[in-house]
Amino acid sequence: MSYTSAPLLISAPGKVILFGEHAVVHGKVNACNHTCVRGSRLNYHAQSATFSMSLSVRGIKLQRLSSFSIQTAIAASLGLRSYLFLQARDDEIIQLTLPDVGLDKTWSASTLPGPLPYVPEDPKSKRINGDRCCSNISWTFGRNPFCGPTNSYLDGIHPLELPSTTKSTLETMINLPSGSQTAGEQAALAFLYLYLCLYRTTAPAGLTICVRSMVPVSAGLGSSASYSVCIATALLIHFGHISPSIVHDAAEGKHTETINTWAYKAEQVLHGNPSGIDNAVSTFGGAKLYVKGQGFTTLSGFSSLRFLLTNTKVPRSTKLLVAGVGDKKSSYPSIMDPILDAIQGVSDECKDVFQAHEQKLVDRKALLEKIQDLIDLNHWLLGAIGVSHPSLEKVREVTAQFGLRTKLTGAGGGGCAVTLIRDDVDPDTVAKAITILNSFGFDCFETSVGGPGIGVTSVGAGTSSLVTAEGMRWATREELEAVSGWRFF
Ligand SMILES: Nc1ncnc2c1ncn2[C@@H]1O[C@H](COP(=O)(O)OP(=O)(O)OP(=O)(O)O)[C@@H](O)[C@H]1O
Ligand SMILES: C[C@@](O)(CCO)CC(=O)[O-]
Structure with a gap:
C-alpha cells in the first residue's frame, strides 16, 4: 500500500541569522539546572550569562565545580524556500534528483543495507560504536522491527557513527571517494541515512524525489537545513510515520517536532556538529531566540525589520568553518571563551531592546540604532574568531558609504552578508x-523575514508543470512560488 499515491509537494524556508552564529554551537545548558547535588548551590550571573556551582558542606564552601555558558542565536525564516516533489513508485527504484547540486541517481532498494536496527532501551547498548549496537541483532532488509522516530539507537548517537558495514555500503553506493564529498554526494548520504532509519515494509520501497532550492546553496542562508527539512518530511510521510492527511488536517501540526528531530539528523550528516537552529527555523518558521539543547522562544518584533542580503558567491563549507572554530576553542580557550561570551552579550542586548520596545520604553528609531551597533559588534567578534572574509569586508565597506551596517550571516568565510x-x-x-x-x-x-515554516500541498491542477519529477526539475522560481494550496504548520 502506498501512503502517498498522489504526488506531494513539500517546501521549507531558508533562514537568516541576525546574531549569535557559531557561538550557539558551543553553548552549554546546565543539565542539572534545578536538581543539583545535595548541599550545592547554583548561581546565575546575568552579566556574564554563566552558571557556576559551588558546593557547601556544613556551611563551608568547598569548591566551585563548573561553569556553563548559555549561547543564544537570533534568527528568522527567509522568503526563499526549497521545494520537494515526492511520488511513490510501484517498483523498488529509489530515484533522487537534486539539480541544484548536480546529482541524479537511482538505486534499487534491494541493494541497500538493512534498515538501522532497533536497539532496546539498555544503556549499555547505547554505545557510540555502531557495530557494537548491532552486534547481537540479525536483520534483513524488509524484515526488521520498525525503526521509528523514538528508536533508541538514534538518541545521542551521531548519524555518522553508523555501523561500519552500513556506512561503507552507503559510501560505495554513492561512490564516495573518502574525504572528498561533493555537495551532491553529501546530500545523497543524508537522504539514504534517513531512508534507512525511516524505512517500513508497509510502504513501497520505491519512490521518486526531486528537490529544487531557491535558497542559494552554501551561502549561509540555511540551504542544507531547508533541504533536510524537506527530505525528512517526505520520508516520514512516504513511510507512513506522518499521515499524508497533513495536507488537509490541521491537527497534524503536532508532527513538526518529529520533522525537526529528523531534519537535525540529516543536518548532522551534512554539517557534523550543527546547533540545530537552522532546521528549527526552517521547520517552524517565524523569528526565534534559540539555545542549543533548550529549543527556542519567539522574538516578536524581529519580523518587522527589513534586510538587504548580499551573496558574495565566495564558496565555503559550514562544516569546515564550524570545525575550525571548534579547534581554535580547544587550542585557545582563554581567548575564545570570552569572545563567545561577548557574542552572547550581543544577543542579550538584542533581546532586551526588543523587549523594551514592546513595552514602549524604547521607540523604533532607538531600537534600530541599537540593532545597528550590535551588527557592528557581532561582526567584529566573528572576525576575531576567524570567520570573516575579504569579500564580506568589502560588502561592509560599500554599505557603510551609504550609512548602512552589515555583518556576515551564517557560517561566514564568504557566503552572505546581512545589512x-x-x-x-x-x-x-x-x-x-x-x-x-x-x-x-x-x-x-x-x-523580509519571519514567514511560515514547513508546508505541504498535493500536486494537482494549478501546479501542472510540476506533476512529474521532470517538470519539477525545470520549473521556474515564479512557477514554484505560484503554487497554491499550501498547508503550513
Ligand atoms: N537544493 C539542494 N539540493 C541538495 N542538497 C542541498 C541543497 N541545498 C543544500 N544542500 C546540501 O547542503 C550543503 C550546503 O550546506 P552548507 O551548510 O555548506 O550551506 P548552507 O546551509 O547554505 O549555509 P549555512 O549552514 O551557513 O546556513 C550542500 O553541500 C548540499 O549537500
Ligand atoms: C555557524 C552556525 O552557527 C550557523 C550556520 O547557519 C552553525 C550552527 O549553528 O549549526
Missing part, C-alpha cells in the same frame, strides 16, 4: 548600494 535597512533609508540609497555591490560580482536582494 539592516532602517525605516528612514530611501529606496534610491539602497539601489545605489546594490549597483556598486553588483559591480563586484555580488548578488543582492531585499527581503
Whole structure:
C-alpha cells in the first residue's frame, strides 16, 4: 500500500541569522539546572550569562565545580524556500534528483543495507560504536522491527557513527571517494541515512524525489537545513510515520517536532556538529531566540525589520568553518571563551531592546540604532574568531558609504552578508548600494523575514508543470512560488 499515491509537494524556508552564529554551537545548558547535588548551590550571573556551582558542606564552601555558558542565536525564516516533489513508485527504484547540486541517481532498494536496527532501551547498548549496537541483532532488509522516530539507537548517537558495514555500503553506493564529498554526494548520504532509519515494509520501497532550492546553496542562508527539512518530511510521510492527511488536517501540526528531530539528523550528516537552529527555523518558521539543547522562544518584533542580503558567491563549507572554530576553542580557550561570551552579550542586548520596545520604553528609531551597533559588534567578534572574509569586508565597506551596517550571516568565510535597512533609508540609497555591490560580482536582494515554516500541498491542477519529477526539475522560481494550496504548520 502506498501512503502517498498522489504526488506531494513539500517546501521549507531558508533562514537568516541576525546574531549569535557559531557561538550557539558551543553553548552549554546546565543539565542539572534545578536538581543539583545535595548541599550545592547554583548561581546565575546575568552579566556574564554563566552558571557556576559551588558546593557547601556544613556551611563551608568547598569548591566551585563548573561553569556553563548559555549561547543564544537570533534568527528568522527567509522568503526563499526549497521545494520537494515526492511520488511513490510501484517498483523498488529509489530515484533522487537534486539539480541544484548536480546529482541524479537511482538505486534499487534491494541493494541497500538493512534498515538501522532497533536497539532496546539498555544503556549499555547505547554505545557510540555502531557495530557494537548491532552486534547481537540479525536483520534483513524488509524484515526488521520498525525503526521509528523514538528508536533508541538514534538518541545521542551521531548519524555518522553508523555501523561500519552500513556506512561503507552507503559510501560505495554513492561512490564516495573518502574525504572528498561533493555537495551532491553529501546530500545523497543524508537522504539514504534517513531512508534507512525511516524505512517500513508497509510502504513501497520505491519512490521518486526531486528537490529544487531557491535558497542559494552554501551561502549561509540555511540551504542544507531547508533541504533536510524537506527530505525528512517526505520520508516520514512516504513511510507512513506522518499521515499524508497533513495536507488537509490541521491537527497534524503536532508532527513538526518529529520533522525537526529528523531534519537535525540529516543536518548532522551534512554539517557534523550543527546547533540545530537552522532546521528549527526552517521547520517552524517565524523569528526565534534559540539555545542549543533548550529549543527556542519567539522574538516578536524581529519580523518587522527589513534586510538587504548580499551573496558574495565566495564558496565555503559550514562544516569546515564550524570545525575550525571548534579547534581554535580547544587550542585557545582563554581567548575564545570570552569572545563567545561577548557574542552572547550581543544577543542579550538584542533581546532586551526588543523587549523594551514592546513595552514602549524604547521607540523604533532607538531600537534600530541599537540593532545597528550590535551588527557592528557581532561582526567584529566573528572576525576575531576567524570567520570573516575579504569579500564580506568589502560588502561592509560599500554599505557603510551609504550609512548602512552589515555583518556576515551564517557560517561566514564568504557566503552572505546581512545589512539592516532602517525605516528612514530611501529606496534610491539602497539601489545605489546594490549597483556598486553588483559591480563586484555580488548578488543582492531585499527581503523580509519571519514567514511560515514547513508546508505541504498535493500536486494537482494549478501546479501542472510540476506533476512529474521532470517538470519539477525545470520549473521556474515564479512557477514554484505560484503554487497554491499550501498547508503550513
Ligand atoms: N537544493 C539542494 N539540493 C541538495 N542538497 C542541498 C541543497 N541545498 C543544500 N544542500 C546540501 O547542503 C550543503 C550546503 O550546506 P552548507 O551548510 O555548506 O550551506 P548552507 O546551509 O547554505 O549555509 P549555512 O549552514 O551557513 O546556513 C550542500 O553541500 C548540499 O549537500
Ligand atoms: C555557524 C552556525 O552557527 C550557523 C550556520 O547557519 C552553525 C550552527 O549553528 O549549526
